[in-house]
Amino acid sequence: MTVSRFVLFGFVALAVLAAFQPADDPVPTGPYELKYPASFGGRFSIPADNPMTQEGVYLGRLLFYEPRLSATGTVSCASCHQQSRAFTDGLAKSVGVSGKPTRRNSMSLVNLLWVRQLFWDGRSNSLEEQTLVPLQHTDEMGLKPGEAALKIQKTAPYAALFRRVFGSDSITDGRIAKAIAQFERTLISADSPYDRFLAGKYALTAAEERGFRLFSTAPNPERGIRGGNCVHCHGGPKLMQELFHNNGLDSNATDPGRQEVTGLELDHGRFRVPTLRNITLTAPYMHDGRFTTLAAVLDHYSDHVQASPTLSRELVAAQAGGLGLTPSERNDLLAFLHLLTDTVFVNNPQFSNPHVRH
Amino acid sequence: MTRFNLLFRPAPWALFVLIGAFCLAAGTGFGQITISGEVTKPLTLQAADLKALPHTEVTGKDRDGKEHKYAGVPLADLLKLAGATMGGELRGENLMKYVVVKAIDGYETLYALPELDADFATRTIILADSVDGSPLPSGVGPYRIVVPGEKKPARWVREVKSIEVRFAK
Numbered sequence: 001m002t003v004s005r006f007v008l009f010g011f012v013a014l015a016v017l018a019a020f021q022p023a024d025d026p027v028p029t030g031p032y033e034l035k036y037p038a039s040f041g042g043r044f045s046i047p048a049d050n051p052m053t054q055e056g057v058y059l060g061r062l063l064f065y066e067p068r069l070s071a072t073g074t075v076s077c078a079s080c081h082q083q084s085r086a087f088t089d090g091l092a093k094s095v096g097v098s099g100k101p102t103r104r105n106s107m108s109l110v111n112l113l114w115v116r117q118l119f120w121d122g123r124s125n126s127l128e129e130q131t132l133v134p135l136q137h138t139d140e141m142g143l144k145p146g147e148a149a150l151k152i153q154k155t156a157p158y159a160a161l162f163r164r165v166f167g168s169d170s171i172t173d174g175r176i177a178k179a180i181a182q183f184e185r186t187l188i189s190a191d192s193p194y195d196r197f198l199a200g201k202y203a204l205t206a207a208e209e210r211g212f213r214l215f216s217t218a219p220n221p222e223r224g225i226r227g228g229n230c231v232h233c234h235g236g237p238k239l240m241q242e243l244f245h246n247n248g249l250d251s252n253a254t255d256p257g258r259q260e261v262t263g264l265e266l267d268h269g270r271f272r273v274p275t276l277r278n279i280t281l282t283a284p285y286m287h288d289g290r291f292t293t294l295a296a297v298l299d300h301y302s303d304h305v306q307a308s309p310t311l312s313r314e315l316v317a318a319q320a321g322g323l324g325l326t327p328s329e330r331n332d333l334l335a336f337l338h339l340l341t342d343t344v345f346v347n348n349p350q351f352s353n354p355h356v357r358h
Numbered sequence: 359m360t361r362f363n364l365l366f367r368p369a370p371w372a373l374f375v376l377i378g379a380f381c382l383a384a385g386t387g388f389g390q391i392t393i394s395g396e397v398t399k400p401l402t403l404q405a406a407d408l409k410a411l412p413h414t415e416v417t418g419k420d421r422d423g424k425e426h427k428y429a430g431v432p433l434a435d436l437l438k439l440a441g442a443t444m445g446g447e448l449r450g451e452n453l454m455k456y457v458v459v460k461a462i463d464g465y466e467t468l469y470a471l472p473e474l475d476a477d478f479a480t481r482t483i484i485l486a487d488s489v490d491g492s493p494l495p496s497g498v499g500p501y502r503i504v505v506p507g508e509k510k511p512a513r514w515v516r517e518v519k520s521i522e523v524r525f526a527k
Contacts, residue, residue, distance in 0.1 A: 122464070243464045266462050266496075266517060312463075313497040313516070 027164065028054035032182070034113065037190050039198070039237040045116050045185075047126055050178045052185060058354075059161045060183025063176055065353045068151045069135060071142030072097045077134070077180065080106040083351050086278035086342075087187065092289025096140035103255070105289040108282045110275060110345070111238055113185045120271045120287045122244055123261045127181035132173055148176050189277050189345035197339065198237055204339075211336025214329055221321070228301065228323055228333065232314050233273045239340060240275035245312035247271075248305035248319055249286060257287070268310045280341045294337055298330050391436075391485070391501060395523040396455055398441030405500065408487065411435065416484055418506040420514070428504040430486030433457070433474045433521070442523050448475050454526045459503055462517040467503075469513070471523070481506045485518060 032052035034044075046052060063069065067076045080094040081087035087109035093101035104120050112118075112127060124130035134140040135148060143151070149171040152158045159169045166175050196202035204212060216235070217227030233243060244258045246269040253269030261267070271287045285291040291300065302325040305315050325333070345351075391408065393401045411431045419425055438444050443452040448471055457474065460466045472478035486504045487494065494502055501518040505511070 117464070241464075245463055262462070264462060270463065309496060311497075316497070 027058050027161065029164070030054050032057050032186070034186070034188070036113070036188050037195065037199070037237060040111070040114065040190065044113050045126065046113070047128060050128060050181060052182050053165065055161070056165045056179055056182040057186050059158075059165050060179035060181065061351075061354050062157070062161070063152075063180050064183050065355055066152065068155060069141060069143065069148050069176070070097050073151075075141050077131075078353065080134075080140075081109050083348075084281075084346055086110060086189075086281040086346055088282045090283070092284050094140070096134070096137070097142035098139045100139045102137070102139050104287045105284065107272075108275065108278060109184055109187050110189045110277050111240070112187060114238060115240075116242060117272075121258045121261050122242075122272055127184055128174070128177045131177040131180045131184075135173070135176070145173060148173055187345075187351060189342040191344040192277065192342040193339040194239070195237070195342070202339075205335070207332050207335040208339060210329075211332035211334070214325075214333050215336050219317075219323060226329065228325070229314065230276075230301075230333075233312075234276045238275070239277045241273060243273040244270040245273055245314070246308065246310045247286075247301075248308070248311050248315050249290070249300070251306040251308050253308070255288065266310060269308060270310060276337065276340050278341055278345065280338055281346065294334055295330065298325060298333055301325075302330070391518060392520045393436055393440040393522075394520065395458075396442065396525055397437070397523050399439070401436075401440045403436075408485075408501070411439075413487075414482055414484055416482055416486075416504060416506045418504050418508075418514075419511075421511055426489050427491070428484065428486040428502075429488045429491075430484035430501070430504065432476075433469070433483050433485055433503070434476055436485060436521065437471075437474065437523065440523075442471070444471070444475050445477060448472060448477065451525075455523055456526060458522045458524060459515045459518055460520045460522070461515050462519045465515060467513045467515055485521075 030053065032054050034052065050056075064077045064081075067074050067079075069076060075096050080089040080091075080096070082089055089106045091101075092105060093103065094106045095101055107120065115127075116125065118124040118127060118130035119133075124133065135143055136145060153171050158171065162171050162175060163169050165179060193202050197204060214226065214228050214230075216229075216231045217225060218229040218232070219225060219227040233241060233245065235241075244267065246253070246257075250269065256268055258267040258270040259265065279285075279294065283292060283294070285294070285297050291297050301315075302323045305311070305319040305322070307316075307319050311319060390405070391403045393403070408431060412435070413429045414432050415427055415429045417425050417427050434444055437457070443455065453470075453472065455471045457469045457471065458466055459469070469483065474483050476482070483503065483505050486502050487500060489498075493499060498516045503513065503515045503518060505513050508514075
């Protein structure tokens with residue numbers, strides 16, 4: 001047999017094989033290849049006992065969008081984490097199975113591969129641990145420990161998928177959490193105009209340039225230097241740092257925030273510094289969703305930071321004199337903040353509801 | 359985790375000191391410092407324990423650009439207490455060890471062990487508890503790392519919570 005005949009035979013064999021593939025998507029298998037800009041760095045939050053696999057991510061995505069994982073059969077993770085809103089829900093406080101608002105604002109799920117402490121107060125040290133909290137919260141998905149397995153074990157693909165991902169049919173809360181965590185770690189956003197600007201592939205407009213300068217500059221009234229120094233807590237290629245600060249919303253915070261986790265008085269009213277990625281899509285803002293617009297957020301940092309014993313040191317000066325941002329400075333900052341929206345991310349078909357056939 | 363007791367001995371006044379220290383800690387929100395990781399004796403030091411340790415004074419330039427006098431316990435002394443491989447033991451693979459200092463707000467930086475060891479370094483990095491004779495202000499203290507001579511004070515971690523020795527992989 002000549003080489004060309006051999007190749008031809010190969011193609012025919014492949015075509016025959018392909019014709020016998022099931023009409024549904026076959027489940028991809030093998031290690032999951034993470035794609036991210038080098039500037040994001042390799043300090044991942046993947047636990048040793050939950051390596052990323054394609055089949056694990058596939059299962060996790062099904063579970064993330066699975067309303068059977070709730071007491072009413074109507075609420076999935078995606079109810080409060082909607083892709084079109086950068087995985088938030090547009091509400092000040094989320095509503096789950098009980099109809100009662102939860103305590104805090106739904107957090108955007110983005111670049112979690114690099115996040116080590118989850119929730120507004122950082123109380124969970126892994127996505128695997130975090131996932132079980134809304135699953136079992138009476139006002140969120142409302143399941144009792146062990147109940148999730150009963151809800152899905154009779155549904156067609158799950159037993160087989162759990163066997164494929166974890167080596168046996170057994171469906172447990174822990175395995176559900178592991179699979180969902182794997183899917184969530186794939187939610188990488190790195191294609192906003194800001195990312196392209198950092199990569200030298202996007203030129204800022206004059207207003208965006210001025211906004212970027214205000215975003216990145218520490219104010220110095222003595223020398224007449226204007227700035228918001230937003231970058232101190234929200235800067236860098238990922239637009240996040242793992243910090244917990246009191247940003248002066250109240251002089252006496254009613255929600256103690258991180259203090260509940262650590263028991264430290266110094267943590268009173270401190271909350272996670274959230275990422276600014278996709279910030280135009282994640283209104284309302286703050287842990288309690290008190291600000292409906294970005295303009296209101298800028299107004300807070302400009303003129304309304306409240307003094308308190310645990311106010312972030314970076315905001316103490318802002319509290320004393322205020323940044324006093326002018327209307328045109330606010331417009332420039334807003335122009336820059338719009339660059340942080342990653343439309344590729346919110347439209348990525350790999351992150352959409354897999355139960356819906358397009 | 360071993361509780362480090364420098365000051366307290368089984369004496370009648372011990373309870374009063376303990377209560378006093380507790381009130382101070384509870385009343386001011388002053389935390390404790392943990393030393394953990396690649397050490398033989400993990401420690402949790404209370405405010406009174408740290409106060410009782412020998413202090414060193416160093417001068418350094420803070421963000422205000424001015425020289426200040428800081429007093430505190432050399433990090434090397436704390437690491438020796440916890441049984442980290444300092445001094446004569448700081449050789450071979452132990453040179454691949456580093457220290458991660460974490461703040462209450464989540465900020466963290468690292469120092470290679472030889473940076474902290476008096477056999478290697480000419481400067482003394484301390485865990486400061488006072489500046490110019492006064493306790494560190496809120497938002498900075500109760501404890502802050504001071505690295506004398508370092509041009510940018512980004513590793514002068516404020517509100518220090520923990521010190522962990524790790525091996526680079």
